[in-house]
Amino acid sequence: MSRTHLGRTASLLLAPTVLTLALAAPSAAKAPPSPVALSTIELPAPHIGPVSCAKPQPGTVKLGNLLVKTWPVTSWMGARDCGSSSSEHYDGRAVDWMTNARTAKGKKRGNDLAAWLLATDAAGNRFANARRLGVMYIIWNNRIWSTSRSREGWRVYNGCTAKGRSGTGSDTTCHRNHVHLSLSWAGARGYTSYWDGTVAGANYGPCRPADLNWAGRYTKRRATPCPWYPRVTAPRGSSAVHRSVVAYSGLRITKGMRGPAVRAVQHALRIPVTGVWDASSRARMRSYKGARHLGGSAVVGAATWRSLIALTAPKPKVPTT
Structure with a gap:
């Protein structure tokens, strides 16, 4: 898997009185730079599942690098071996940003990012930064938020709040040690308004043919949904x-x-x-x-x-x- 690493931050020497004040007051929320305000922004990204296999797309890389630049002690992953399950990592449209909810600083980083993505902007656009980056859904610390079910807010993810899943063995699947961000094709290709100030239209990505189960690589924008075909299966008696x-x-x-x-x-x-x-x-x-x-x-x-x-x-x- 690809990783982006940046060096550790230097230690700061604080006088005892200053340290006491810092511990007493909550630290300010940190966030990536806010883009130039627009009165109209992207519509919430519709859910488009993975259909192809590729390395991280240009916009995916830009987003991962943006998060690490904002929080230099972190790293991110994008690539994953394509398999039988369903993941936008396969077609290069997902970021796993590594921060740990079991530590106070790690939890705050994840919460700060989520709050920034879902905040309403000055023009009254709800979850503005998520829309301007093309974020389809966020999974963090046992919960999921998605544009397709935004009215429900944060929902329990995959039973992760159950007592039997509270141990560290479930930290990866329950996304306690990283924030997962899945992107639309416009977001993954990196041409949304967060990056260039131009509102991106619909992009449904590559389509698979009726006789195969996966699509080819991304080649161009597609403004209309792909045709739906049933999954191709091997006949009975196949090896x-x-x-x-x-x-x-x-x-x-x-x-x-x-x-x-x-x-x-x-x-x-x-x-x-x-x-x-x-x-x-x-x-x-x-x-x-x-x-x-x-x-x-x-x-x-x-x-x-x-x-x-x-x-x-x-x-x-x-x-x-």
Whole structure:
């Protein structure tokens, strides 16, 4: 996973009297710089789930770096190996900003960020900074807030306030050691009004085809929603290899990627299953694609997935007489 780190802040030597006053008064809320005020800003970002696999998008990187610049003792993560669950980390639209709710300072940092994102601006726009950054939802310290259910405010996330989930073993899944921010495509691409002062319109990102389960990479803005297709499933009697190929079909695989989709392709090609799209795997893919006139690169795209589906599909039974 990618991480952005900044150096530790220098220690400050305080006189005893000053220290006493500092401890007695609550520290002021800290926040990123507020953007130039606009009378009209983005509409709340609609929920658009992940459909593709990519490294962190430009706006995702800018947001992660902004948070670390504001709170230099922190770090952030964006990338994640694409898998079978659902996460905007997969298509590069999510930031995990590391701050710990079990410490007073860490909890305050997370609370300050949430308050800044959801504050009403001078023009009366509710949760203005979240809208201007394209934030779809926030998960922090056992709770979730989302634009799609903003009237409900903060809600308990995934049963995380239950007594059985109060231990440190649940801190990551319950987001007590980091704040999760999922972004719209406009936010992830970094062209919302927070960054350039121009109100971004709708962007629904890449669409998957009807016969594959994942979309290709982001190439351009899309102002209309993607068509809905049912999930593609392997027919009964399929091998485990074919089922995994169908499950990850369409997911774009490039140099250095890792995870279950890579393993599915390696199984299909009958090469060592390392889970990493390494040099030997890429060489075998070039050979495979060349023999089938699918191009000379080692990138696994839509046409290659369709070929692998056909390669691993159950063979029709020959009728006996």
